[in-house]
Amino acid sequence: MADARWEAYSAHVVLTRPQRFALLGALVLIGVLAVLRPMIVLQVVVAVVTLCYGIALAFRVVLVWASGRGEHRIMVGDEQARAVPDADLPVYTVLVPAYREPSVIAALMDNLSALEYPRDKLEVILLLEPDDTETIDTARAALTGGHIRILVVPESQPKTKPKACNVGLEQATGEFVTIYDAEDIPEPLQLRRAVVALRRLGPGYVCLQAELAYFNTDQNRITRWFALEYATWFRSLLPGLVALRMPIPLGGTSNHFRTRELRELGAWDPYNVTEDADLGMRLSRAGHRVGVLDSVTLEEANSDFINWIKQRSRWYKGYLMTWLVHLRSPRATVRQLGWRGLLCLNLFVGGTPLAALLNAVLWATTVLWFLDRPAVMEEIFMPPFYYVGVFCLVIGNATVIYLNVLSVRTMDRPDLLGTALLSPLYWVMMSLAGAKAAWQLVFKPSYWEKTTHGLHLPSAPSAPPSEVADVH
Template sequence: MGPLTGAVNIVVAVLHFIWLFSAAVIYPVFFYYIVLTIAGLRYNSKFKEPAIPSELPSITILIPARNEAVVIRDTLLAMANLDYPKDKLEVLLLDDGSTDDTVRIAEEVAKEYPFIRVVRVEGGGRGKSYVLNYGLRLARGEVIAVYDADNRPEPGALKGLVAMLSDETPAVTGKVRTINWKGNILTRFICMEYLYFQLAGQSGKSKLYKTAVLPGTNFVIKKDLLEELGGWDEEALAEDLEMSFRIIAMGKRIAYNPLAVTWEQEPESWRVWFRQRTRWAAGNVYTVKEHIKRFREIPGWGLRFDLLLTLMVYYLLAIAVIVADVAFVALLVTFGNVTWFTGLILSFVYVAFLLEIFAGLYDGKIRSIGCWLLAPLMYYTYSQIWIFISLAGLWEAGKAKKVWYKTPRTAV
């Protein structure tokens, strides 16, 4: 055996060790997400639109905005078109120091609809949570709703959310769809990712554990609960997940209505998308660090496990991709001379990924053949970048000063 052959064998042995060790941790998670996917399909197929209460609560919609001139008119008009009694509706456009025409456009719309108010946030530039807390202090409604500045909720969305509020479920969230999913290959990838996350992470979780998690938009929450919680954590970059953890730790649940839909714009630039997801990954790390000691307060071991996976999803995905990549490299280095078990597991990862993405497309009623054909490519492109997002998220989480990076918008 020559020196080169011996070196190759050592490399292969190391790669196999790394792969086997990681696979023992990661692949049970893959199986779990298959279970979540099946549970999500069952939840959605049996879900019935909740009955609208005869007496609806007063509600304040908070819309944080910073340089949103491109989208803000359509967003406010969508709020005006909500099927909700206008005498019980208040919309606060919370301007966080915009330097474009956001305020001028918002004030033009507000003149036509007296339930819309434009509020200039004092001491702004400190992040979304600060802006939301500022609006919370001004809110008159019994219930608080949150929408991002690019959102266009469907007319019945707000009623659908409010209808599921109760003492046990003081917060309710709905589905988020991608309005510009046909924009380019990136927005198609994001659309597929969102559809699957909501199928497994919202519908699946709701089926198995009777709770979902709050996204950053399209949700309602009782104002008295928010005040009891002390509002949003202004240090959190992923304020939605951080708030979800505290609600569930109280023994409350977050309901999910997949028929209460809002449409939002997603990044069309890879650079913008990378920065956005890095911020989210860093926010998840913050939530783990802040609340790791409180996991015992989460009711049930299954839900504790699921929430930990949710908080670590970016890193688990990165590890899973690395594991598959290592197996693939081992396959190349040994010129295909790997065990049948290695080949089987490598095939399982790819097939499971495809089936989960296809399930999301099917559930989301996406009939575009382009998306279905892109799904196989998604694993080898979009998913690979999560390795670098996870590393960047860890770096961002370690910084002393956290910065709220506002996602730039484009006309749709």
């Protein structure tokens, strides 16, 4: 990271020595108490888990409610976006990190060419890896203008997307900078909208997150679930965080920054496998604000089960990393984020992967209760927390399904209603990804599994082997 002030928040070391000692001490204490008073320990663990789960669920409902008025998405009309004379537009840098993506390079050039931004004010940097000669050769053959150039990232560890973006940022000349993935289809006026919005909002806003959606929603059931999830995320949850003045865990693409402030912040942590969420937290800690821009970038929804698990487990692992990193100095965290930011960090950043992981355990106990009704479970679930658990099981799950149905409405896709009602099957996939994320956090914390793109293409294999990079 470029700025020494933020080195303490790097995921290069996931758990610091004090954190390791505290965790080890807690485990030893719980182990001793479990031997001496096993029932009390089980009761306390179940009570804490049930209560936290219920609070996290209620928090999401509050976010959706807070976003309901729709005024927390920053809108710039087409006429406003086009009204700015080309001479008054700033230089805009677009970073496009890509690794082993030769199949989508031609489409990438078409999508970048569709951006309505003067070419003499547009700087596009393709960030490619030296061992990826096929993509390099394909990109060189497909270059469509002098405003697009290839930057081969020097070979070094960690070999990750955020490291490549940091290299690109060092050479960026634009006043504003954004990231697009190789398969992205940004709305043509998005850069102009971002310029108008950031100028209107003033220097307090350093970043705008555009909405992400999918161009292959109808490919299969997984892509339909994925599209509903993204609609809830970008149209309800993130605007809800904005409404409540909370930190915004950024998406990995289509976030538009003021370049100077991004550099001052230290840019992306190359060791965090969801560097975007971490950067959103650091923006908030530095006192900067983030908005949600009403402009859509279309991406490729992951359509293969194995590939989806790899991608989602990496996201969950990165969220857990970010959660642990920003809890290293609790006093500083509370001072910089405030109680609102602390709620977001614990209930949203940490709570998202933890809930996915715990779901499988909670479902198993529910099934066991209905099958056998073991007496020990009546002792473990003390009455107040038993009723909280039943509420989460019945009302909570129904509410989450309803939120997916609400996304069906906001997307104006009534044909996805059946997919929304089948959401519990998607939650099983999330639990599998959560379990894998927890395992990798312990044994392979900085292991980066690359998501394979181009699976929507007719010639793409159904389950291609993944390309991975171990940053150690």
